[in-house]
Amino acid sequence: MSFYLSKILWLIVQPHSLLVLALLAVLVFGRMGRRTRWALGAVTAVVVAVAVLPLGTWLLRPLDERFPPPTPEQVEQAPGIILLGGAMSLAMTSVRPGYALSARAERYTETALLAHAFPEKPIAFTGGSGAILDQEVREGPLARSLLEGLGIAPERLIVESDSRSTAEHPALLAPLLPPGAPGEGWLLVTSAWHMPRAMGVFQAAGWQVVPYPVDYATAPAGGWLPGLLNGLAGLYYGVHEWAGLIYYHAMGYTDEVFPAP
Incomplete structure (x- = not known):
């Protein structure tokens, strides 16, 4: 159990995960104008896409x-x-x-x-x-x-x-x-x-x-x-x-x- 817990906790607290969570928190809870929110939303969407989608794999x-x-x-x-x-x-x-x-x-x-x-x-x-x-x-x-x-x-x-x-x-x-x-x-x-x-x-x-x-x-097919x-x-x-x-x-x-x- 401790093995799985340590792995899950590290996925959350590693620096780049915290960066994504911080962007999402500011976007959801931060007070800002409409244009600022749209700009931050676009940046957050790009960061999340890079983190989640296999963009590099598709290119490589x-x-x-x-x-x-x-x-x-x-x-x-x-x-x-x-x-x-x-x-x-x-x-x-x-x-x-x-x-x-x-x-x-x-x-x-x-x-x-x-x-x-x-x-x-x-x-x-x-x-x-x-x-x-x-x-x-x-x-x-x-x-x-x-x-x-x-x-x-x-x-x-x-x-x-x-x-x-x-x-x-x-x-x-x-x-x-x-x-x-x-x-x-x-x-x-x-x-x-x-x-x-x-x-x-x-x-x-x-x-x-x-x-x-x-x-x-990259792997021969699928996976990243x-x-x-x-x-x-x-x-x-x-x-x-x-x-x-x-x-x-x-x-x-x-x-x-x-x-x-």
Whole structure:
């Protein structure tokens, strides 16, 4: 009984639940003019919708499912593995011990598992810093250190640390890879919801990479984690990726708005 009680109480008293309850209380009991009440009502409705409806899931699931995982044959025949950066907090890693991995840490863990399963494949990392002002701390050197710490031999690593965005990965990584068709058959490891934009960029640059999606944000069908913070996180990443897809196509970085296999 105490287990269920503790869970229910936490659902009520967690900060974002209290925020929703406070908005509802002010809307119902507060003294305010008609226009103010309408404005507050609209804000409250949006907050409740984000907390209750799977808005982020609706945006993210099409991205998650756009590129299926590779076949075992494609994985086995791949000459190498490309890991896209963006799964590490550079600011926190630079001031605290260890590696401050984000919710996208599966990019690193899956790459490490692949590397140990196929010890003959080289691992190429691409990623610098996406910060507007501070370009001193970059992910490339930190990624090299982390991957070596996970047991990957230094001679297997190819590290590019100047790219600031997904759009810059192909051009800056290309000179570092072995001669031949750009990335032909190499596995491209990144978050599933980020894969359409990443594949679109590499395809437009003439690369022939094989998508290896990880870090899925949605279940295959139905179900989501209700709550304001979960809803805001899903909405943030969903809007960010769809806006990125539109922007990249408008800028000529991709051939399609929604790249397909």
